[in-house]
Amino acid sequence: MIxxxxxxxxxxxxxDAPGDVDSVRAGxxxxxVERIFLSPLAAxxxxxxxxxxxxxxxxxxxxxxxxxxxxxxxxxxxxxxxLDRAVRHAATPMxxxxxxxGGYTPDxxxxxxxxxxxxxxxxxVQVRMEDPRRQHPxxxxxxxxxxxxxxxxxxxxxxxxxxxxxxxxxxxxxxxKLCTLPNLYADVSQADGLDAxxxxxxxxxxxxxxxGSHTPLFVTASAVARVVNDxxxxxxxxxxxxxxxxxxxx
Amino acid sequence: MDLSALxxxxxxxxxxxxxxxxxxxxFGPYRIGSIREDAHRxxxxxxxxxxxxxCVFSLxxxxxxxxxxxxxxxxxxxxxxxxxxxxxxxxxxCYVTPVFPDEATTEIERCVGGEKMAGIxxxxxxxxxxPGLDPIMEKAVALDVPVLQHAWLKTTGNLPGxxxxxxxxxxxxxxxxxxxxxxxxxxxxxxxxEALVDTPNVVVDTxxxxxxxxxxxxxxxxxxxxxxxxxxxxxxxxxxxxxGKTLGAVLPDTVKRDIxxxxxxxxxxxxxxx
Numbered sequence: 001m002i003x004x005x006x007x008x009x010x011x012x013x014x015x016d017a018p019g020d021v022d023s024v025r026a027g028x029x030x031x032x033v034e035r036i037f038l039s040p041l042a043a044x045x046x047x048x049x050x051x052x053x054x055x056x057x058x059x060x061x062x063x064x065x066x067x068x069x070x071x072x073x074x075x076x077x078x079x080x081x082x083l084d085r086a087v088r089h090a091a092t093p094m095x096x097x098x099x100x101x102g103g104y105t106p107d108x109x110x111x112x113x114x115x116x117x118x119x120x121x122x123x124x125v126q127v128r129m130e131d132p133r134r135q136h137p138x139x140x141x142x143x144x145x146x147x148x149x150x151x152x153x154x155x156x157x158x159x160x161x162x163x164x165x166x167x168x169x170x171x172x173x174x175x176x177k178l179c180t181l182p183n184l185y186a187d188v189s190q191a192d193g194l195d196a197x198x199x200x201x202x203x204x205x206x207x208x209x210x211x212g213s214h215t216p217l218f219v220t221a222s223a224v225a226r227v228v229n230d231x232x233x234x235x236x237x238x239x240x241x242x243x244x245x246x247x248x249x250x
Numbered sequence: 251m252d253l254s255a256l257x258x259x260x261x262x263x264x265x266x267x268x269x270x271x272x273x274x275x276x277f278g279p280y281r282i283g284s285i286r287e288d289a290h291r292x293x294x295x296x297x298x299x300x301x302x303x304x305c306v307f308s309l310x311x312x313x314x315x316x317x318x319x320x321x322x323x324x325x326x327x328x329x330x331x332x333x334x335x336x337x338x339x340x341x342x343x344c345y346v347t348p349v350f351p352d353e354a355t356t357e358i359e360r361c362v363g364g365e366k367m368a369g370i371x372x373x374x375x376x377x378x379x380x381p382g383l384d385p386i387m388e389k390a391v392a393l394d395v396p397v398l399q400h401a402w403l404k405t406t407g408n409l410p411g412x413x414x415x416x417x418x419x420x421x422x423x424x425x426x427x428x429x430x431x432x433x434x435x436x437x438x439x440x441x442x443x444e445a446l447v448d449t450p451n452v453v454v455d456t457x458x459x460x461x462x463x464x465x466x467x468x469x470x471x472x473x474x475x476x477x478x479x480x481x482x483x484x485x486x487x488x489x490x491x492x493x494g495k496t497l498g499a500v501l502p503d504t505v506k507r508d509i510x511x512x513x514x515x516x517x518x519x520x521x522x523x524x
Binding site for chain 2: 002017018030031131132133136137169172194196199215216218220221222223228229230236237
């Protein structure tokens, strides 16, 4: 069963992408994605991103194959309540943070991470939503440095940490940390380039990679193609489904 | 769904002509020991995603923004040697710089007139509004080959010599008999597509940036189904990831086939060659 750990619902400021829950779900189903970790796109731009989490909880309530991945803002009063809400939703496997959109860095998150580490939830840290060269000129958001995410994972060994939306080169450069930190993982939602997945498999980090599509901002077929075109059945299956099943016990 | 069914879903059903490929020696972490190895690795990775033919051009190994004529010549010799390795796959383009118009036209005469290269490549030495491009475009028209012009519209700011889609539209109006392929649909975005609406001698290629949803559909809607061609910009991007923009688009199969093959065959005057 293919698990997409990086899917979204809602609208985006620079793209006309069909982001309602039913369209996202149907579009992923075409490519055999049967389990969807869903986050709200609007959370990136809200002063209070917690408001938008209701949408993904409702979606998860409607469809058993959707798992709500709420966006939390650790600089916002009441994040503890929002974390508790996520914990109480039995089907929620992780929470997501968008540090660059919230104006903070992974350096500032020790209290927050310690709190998540005491729960069953994982933490996804979004590196980028879109190429900075393609952003709206009045809404430019830099990437989060992946090294900072690795440092965070190192400081919080009880917290399963997923790097979301990093480039192939960034993941290749982080190879040693991905190998040595048992709680650090990465999705491949923005790992592009010729032989992208081959180079990551050759770097012996297959067991640390999770399939993500970045649907609906990116084309689902593109995300699937770079996994299944280049990898053998065993490695493709590990990335498409087995790692998620093991890490999230789904 | 098993993996073979999934693979079939993301593979094209017909031939694919990729109009924008670079040798591995130009970009990325690839350790390439020879031109032969470069050629065959590109062929192998392209085949895995369903790419049949490739227009290939080198920007010289260090990719200088303002290459010398000697560097252009060396880059062109490289892709000619790639064609020698696999003439059924590679259609080399001649890389020149408008900083040296006289040398550029001499090199085009050597590569296109003499060696029968399939087109001309222009990158970021000068914007497409620069008069240094004019003799190059005139030579392209005389030799009946298309010109592939790089373009982007970067929020973070273009390079000094980097063309915008508006610059390419200006070039097309100055040279209405020229056939122009503007590179990087996803780099141009919605604004860039609009700049090309009234320049019928320009087609846009589907590379540049991430596989954003809906961009190919907008290009087809605004420019028409015959003014969009597939390209990967490999090795910077993955053949299959870029193919997914077209294969995953909400478009009729006939339009997808034109984007992946028919339109490029027409522009390159390869009609009947499958």
